[in-house]
Amino acid sequence: MSHRKPATGAEHQPDPATYDCRSCDRTWPCDPAREHLLSTTPDAVQLGIRLWAELENAAAVLRHEPPSVLFERFLSWARQQTQGVIHD
Numbered sequence: 805m806s807h808r809k810p811a812t813g814a815e816h817q818p819d820p821a822t823y824d825c826r827s828c829d830r831t832w833p834c835d836p837a838r839e840h841l842l843s844t845t846p847d848a849v850q851l852g853i854r855l856w857a858e859l860e861n862a863a864a865v866l867r868h869e870p871p872s873v874l875f876e877r878f879l880s881w882a883r884q885q886t887q888g889v890i891h892d
């Protein structure tokens with residue numbers, strides 16, 4: 805890279821071959837990616853659908869990871885983050 809832009813969550817996308825973040829090399833979703841997902845997908849149901857699609861993609865790559873670990877990594881954090889946001 806010739807220069808670095810200020811980091812935004814939008815740049816934190818998963819590498820489809822490893823599901824590590826392309827921007828910061830942490831496991832995806834990293835903290836900036838989570839913030840970006842929350843800010844761009846405020847609806848808890850939509851966020852869940854989006855993350856489930858990512859989990860399915862990741863599961864095909866991360867075959868050594870137990871499903872429970874992937875569930876924690878992709879879905880549990882979002883459920884915690886969106887708790888209390890939903891009003892019936």
Ligand SMILES: [Zn+2]
Nearest residue numbers: 816825828834
């Ligand atoms: Zn990242």
